Amino acid sequence: MAYDALFGKADRYIEQKTALDSEFELFEEEEKKAADAGDFMESSDSELREAFLNIEHEFDYERRNLEEQKGQTEQTREGLSAEAGRELQKLKEVQRKLDHLSGKKYAESTERASEKCREYMDQMEEMLRTLGEDVSLGNGGRADDKRAEETDTDLCPHIKDQEEALPSLDRASAFSAHEQKLGAKFVRSMQEVLDQSRHEDVRNIYEIYGSRLTIAKAHHLGGAYYQHGKGVCINTAAIALGGLAQKPYQAAFHEFGHNIDYLMGDGEPISEKWGNGALYEALQQDFADLKGELTDWKLVLKMNAEAVKNRWSLKETLALSDMIESFTGISNPLGSGHGKNYWKNRLPCREFFAEVLDGAAANEGSYALLKQMFPRGVEVVHRIIGGEAG
Numbered sequence: 001m002a003y004d005a006l007f008g009k010a011d012r013y014i015e016q017k018t019a020l021d022s023e024f025e026l027f028e029e030e031e032k033k034a035a036d037a038g039d040f041m042e043s044s045d046s047e048l049r050e051a052f053l054n055i056e057h058e059f060d061y062e063r064r065n066l067e068e069q070k071g072q073t074e075q076t077r078e079g080l081s082a083e084a085g086r087e088l089q090k091l092k093e094v095q096r097k098l099d100h101l102s103g104k105k106y107a108e109s110t111e112r113a114s115e116k117c118r119e120y121m122d123q124m125e126e127m128l129r130t131l132g133e134d135v136s137l138g139n140g141g142r143a144d145d146k147r148a149e150e151t152d153t154d155l156c157p158h159i160k161d162q163e164e165a166l167p168s169l170d171r172a173s174a175f176s177a178h179e180q181k182l183g184a185k186f187v188r189s190m191q192e193v194l195d196q197s198r199h200e201d202v203r204n205i206y207e208i209y210g211s212r213l214t215i216a217k218a219h220h221l222g223g224a225y226y227q228h229g230k231g232v233c234i235n236t237a238a239i240a241l242g243g244l245a246q247k248p249y250q251a252a253f254h255e256f257g258h259n260i261d262y263l264m265g266d267g268e269p270i271s272e273k274w275g276n277g278a279l280y281e282a283l284q285q286d287f288a289d290l291k292g293e294l295t296d297w298k299l300v301l302k303m304n305a306e307a308v309k310n311r312w313s314l315k316e317t318l319a320l321s322d323m324i325e326s327f328t329g330i331s332n333p334l335g336s337g338h339g340k341n342y343w344k345n346r347l348p349c350r351e352f353f354a355e356v357l358d359g360a361a362a363n364e365g366s367y368a369l370l371k372q373m374f375p376r377g378v379e380v381v382h383r384i385i386g387g388e389a390g
């Protein structure tokens with residue numbers, strides 16, 4: 001039936017949520033045991049205490065990692081709620097129209113349709129309740145929420161029409177060409193974020209390449225990604241909200257950044273080939289400076305201490321953490337990353353390129369931290385997007 005896909009998504013969400021909840025529970029039990037053991041260590045010898053400090057750090061990373069997953073799951077939930085809310089709203093509209101028909105010539109088939117409609121409405125309300133939404137007000141969950149307008153164009157042709165009727169921006173947006181797929185609101189908001197960026201060259205590069213991006217999926221459930229030959233797969237509803245580790249719209253600027261990397265390099269990432277690998281060389285030098293005489297683990301501990309001292313948020317450290325992970329092979333060193341296996345047979349250049357761009361466009365704090373730790377690398381990215389011959 002028509003809503004199978006949506007209900008399937010909700011089921012998968014519930015499964016993920018349940019698994020994550022029990023993981024959290026287990027983690028907290030272990031964390032408590034470790035804390036108990038820690039109290040014992042107080043009087044112990046210094047080497048043991050130091051080893052114990054490492055355990056504590058590992059627990060910290062794990063917690064941040066779990067918190068981040070929790071944030072992502074919450075985004076999925078909100079996306080699903082919005083979608084179910086919209087569907088419910090449409091069903092109500094259909095119901096209203098059917099009500100007008102009743103009593104006329106086609107009473108019997110009207111009644112049948114109406115019954116079916118009510119059945120679907122019940123199911124939709126049930127789903128919304130499962131997702132933790134309050135449907136008692138009878139307003140269809142979040143259907144009145146402004147997010148509801150960022151709709152799935154594949155599923156909701158009607159709402160797409162409404163979006164097209166929205167007044168256009170005063171001037172062309174960098175992403176107007178994708179308004180059909182991304183939705184007018186999303187395109188407009190992306191432009192508003194971009195307009196606030198203080199980096200002219202970054203604003204320009206999105207303006208120049210915006211229309212040439214390939215949007216493969218705008219309502220993809222699961223992690224956002226870019227694949228050369230396929231395009232950008234994102235979930236606009238979730239990205240508009242941002243998350244624990246990313247600002248609103250930042251993830252779209254990130255995936256668009258990957259796409260621009262390949263567009264600028266005519267099908268190969270310019271971040272890797274420009275200036276005979278100048279970006280990789282710069283990043284290696286930056287990392288060598290950062291590390292100094294420290295071992296990888298000591299560097300990671302030092303960075304964590306800095307993070308605590310300076311109160312860096314996950315939003316600020318996501319990109320930095322990713323780069324440290326790439327160079328040290330230690331997973332999620334500052335609470336986030338791709339996981340160390342991601343970097344086997346991969347240079348850091350493509351991620352760095354996209355991270356500089358997404359930060360400069362939508363998360364100045366992330367950009368500033370990258371610039372502080374990898375200044376040569378950031379400089380090379382600016383030279384690449386500035387059009388300097390490499």
Ligand SMILES: [Zn+2]
Pocket residue numbers: 254258351354
């Ligand atoms: Zn990426």
